Amino acid sequence: MNNCFKIAIIASALTFAFFSSATASETPPPKDADRAAAMKNAREAFMANKVAFFTNELELTPEEAQVFWPLYNEFWDKRTSAHKDYMNILKRINSLDEGSKENVEKLSDEFERAITKESDLLKEYYPKFKKVLPTEKAMKIFNTEEKFKRSLFNRYKKSGAPAAPGNGKPDNGKIKN
Secondary structure (H helix, E strand, C coil): CCHHHHHHHHHHHHHHHHHHHHHHHHHCCCCEEEEEHHHHHHHHHHHHHHHHHHHHHCCCCCHHHHHHHHHHHHHHHHHHHHHHHHHHHHHHCCCCCCCCHHHHHHHHHHHHHHHHHHHHHHHHHHHHHHHHCHHHHHHHHHHHHHHHHHHHHHHHHHHCCCCCCCCCCCCCCCCCC
């Protein structure tokens, strides 16, 4: 090979290597930041919808809303935490093998505490809600939560979201083997 051809090949290889490394360094960072921002925006939109829904359903006055929302948010945070604990225990129950009786009993005790914790929160906060709202409105809080969940579910169904796995027919709560 003549020298000009060798120089052209080396120059091409160096150019390719240079542009490859330059392009690699210009690739955008992982989309975790974008995903986190999208999740934050979705949570803010969800909370804004929830506040509007509850305020409308409960017919909260500005004064009532001012004292209700901090209390409700405190309740909701504790309830969410209790529910996460409950769900984690359910996962552990599903992965439980026929292990030692001691492990089964320990998990059973944790399960009982988890389901009791959620009902204890309702018992604890209902009187608090009655202190900041008229009784009629305090009684509607938990019903309003259910209405809000149904409205979200209906909106989800109308969005054309894919159906749940299966044949689309209810199984009437039967356990499938």
